[in-house]
Amino acid sequence: MSQSFLLAPRPLPLRKVQSLSPAALAYLGDAVYELYIRQALLLPPQRIDTYHHRVVAQVRAEAQANYLQQLAPHLTEVEWDWVRRGRNAASSRHKRVDAQIYQQATGFEALIGYLYLAQPDRLEVLLSYLNGSSEGVLSAPHD
Secondary structure: OOOOOOOOOOOOOHHHHHOOOHHHHHHHHHHHHHHHHHHHOOOOOOOHHHHHHHHHHHHOHHHHHHHHHHHHHHOOHHHHHHHHHHHHHOOOOOOOOOHHHHHHHHHHHHHHHHHHHHOHHHHHHHHHHHHOOOOOOOOOOOO
């Protein structure tokens, strides 16, 4: 069984998490998800530039929008609410990517941030769905 990658010792009270803006949750979710991907891709040992290219491929907006679609059948109404709030918070358009993809990615990041703070066990479950995806883009974190 793999050890949790999460750094939060315990969930925060829901009222505190709900007081945060969707943009703040997306900001946190982006960092949490990148840490998760870095850990997942750490083994086998590789050159640093290889790590970097593999991580960037997984954390870019297009990949995150795709992962949100893969998670869609597994999300609860509360989780969808955080995705919607995150999508709506993505007001600035990124030059490199289509606005709809950017909004989906921001919704994904807001969901990750929310779950990281409020329900880390649920976050682990959802990320495990990505590990087992038919596209095989992620490998499970190692012990």
